[in-house]
Amino acid sequence: MKKLLFSLTILLIGCSISAQTDSTGYEKGLEAITHAAVKGQLDFLASDWTEGRGTGMRGEFIASDYIASIFSIYGLEPGGDTKWHYPSWEDRRNGAAPYQYRTYFQEITMLKYKLGKDQSFRLRSDGREISFAYLTDFSVRAVSIACEAESELIFVGYGYVNEDEKYDDYKGLDVKGKIIVRLSGYPGHNDTSSDAYRKFHPEGRYAEYYLGMEKNDIAEEKGVLAIIDISPGYDRSSNWTVNTPFRYQNDYYEGNEKQKTINEYSHRLPGDSLNIGPVRISLSKRAAHEVLRGTGINVEQWEEQLTEKMKPDSKVLSGKSAFISTSVESELITARNVIAVIPGRDTTEAIVLGGHYDHLGMFDGYIWNGADDNASGTVGVMTVAKACMATGEKPERTIVFAAWTGEERGLLGSRYFVNHPYLPVGDIKFHLNYDMISRDSKDDSLGIECTMSYTAGYPFLEENTTQFLEQYDINLDITMRPTMSKGGGSDHSSFARKDIPFFYFMAGWHDEYHTPMDEVDKVNYQKMADIIRVGFLNIWTMANMEELQ
16 A cells, blocks of 8 residues: 655644645635535535435435535536537537537446345255245345355354454355355454453444444455354344234334335445345244254354354354245436546546435435435535635645445445546545534533544544644544554445545434434534534645655
C-alpha cells in the first residue's frame, strides 16, 4: 500500500499546518458550512417526498436528481456516465451533429431476488438419506440464481481466519466446490474471561455482525459451494413456528401478519460472469445433531478445547454428504451513483469523498427516512463540495464527490465504483467516508463525541485532525481508531479492499437506527456541521499537498 508523505515544505508539525490553513481559501470554505445550508439540504433529503430512498425505488431517483442539482448549483462538473445527444432531424438539417456529454449519474444494473417456494435439503449418512422439511428443520438464505449443490461435508469450525494471529480454520483443507459445516461465533466467543476471547473478540458495536459478513466473504473467496450454519445453544426452529399470536414485533409494529420489509429481497451486482456465491442454510437443533452424529464432534466439548488451545480443529466428515436445492424469483433493476468532480491542476490523481444516500425505502405505510443513516453523510459530501468551491481556488489534485446507492444492500454502489472508477483505481490516493454523522449516542451527554477510523500507518490524519480542532476551535471529542481491517459495514471497505487508504467519520449509535423513527428532529446540527468542517479541512489540505507518493 502506498504511503502518503508530506514534502519538506509541508511537514506534519503544527506550525506548518497552521501556515498552510491560514489562507483566505480555507476561511472562505469554512464560512460556507452553515447551519442553514446543512439543515436545508437535510430537510428535503430525509423528507417523506424521497420515500426512504430505497435502492432502485422511485424515492431514490428523486433524491439522486436533487443531489445532482445541488452539485450543479455549486458549480461542480459531472463525473458520471458518458452519453450521446442526438439532435432532431430539423436540427441536423441545420448542421447540428450528435455529441457526447457527461452526466452526474453512474447507472448500475442490479439483480433483485428472493427465495422461491421450493427448497430442499437432504443428508446422506450411514447408508441412509434423510430429507428435511423447509422451515421445520432448515431455512435458506437466498442466492441470486436457483441452483443445486451436492458434495461431501467438511467441518471448518467457525470458518474464521485471522492473519494477524496466524489462525485459519481452513488450513490444510480443500473446500472449493464443497459443502462446509460451520459454527457461529469465533474462538472464545462464549467465554469472556478466556485468552481466546481477548485475542479474537472484535471491537466495536455491531462488530460481531460485521465479522459474520467477513466469514461469508472468506467462504465465497475460497469457492465454497454451500454453507450449513449451526448455532450452538440456540434452536433456530423457534423462529419458524406459525401459530404464535402477534409473532411479528418490533419497535413500531406488533401483529400476526408479516410486513413487507427490506429483507424480503436481496440485491447483487450481476457482473460479467456467473458468480452465484455459496448457498447458506441454517439448521434446527435436531437437524444439526443429525449432521454431526457419528463424527466424534461434541460441539460443547469442541468449543471448550478450542478456547483453551486456540488451534483450529477442522476435518472432513467421513461418510457424510448432502444435497441442497434452491429456487429463486428474480428481476433486473437500475440504480445510480451520483458523481461530481472538481478537477485539479493535476488530473491524474484524485481523492474521493463519499457517503451513501440510499436507505431502507417505504413499506406497508411506513417510511424509513434515514435522516442520520445516511442523509446526514450525503449532506456532508454536498456541503464539503460547497466549501471547496467557495475557496475560489483550484486544488492541486482532483476531488471526486460521490453519493453511493445500494449501501444498505451490500455496499453495491461503492463496490461498482471502485471497479468502474472516474480515474484508474491506482490513481485514487485516499478516500473519506461519511456515514451517520448527525446523532449522539446515549452516553454522549455533551453532544460532541464522534469516531474517526482510518487506515493504520497514516498517523498524519490523526495529527492533522487534532491540529484542526485546536486551530479552528472546533468542539469535537474524536476517538481515533487506526485499523488494518478491510472489512466493515460501510462504503470505506470497498476502497480498503482495493488497497486505497481511508478515513471515516461516524457520530454515534442510537435506538432509531434502521427504524422509521430516524428523523430530522433528532439531529444534532452543531455536531454534524463540525464533522463536515473537519472533513473539509482534511480534504482541502490533502488535495493541495505537494507530493503524494
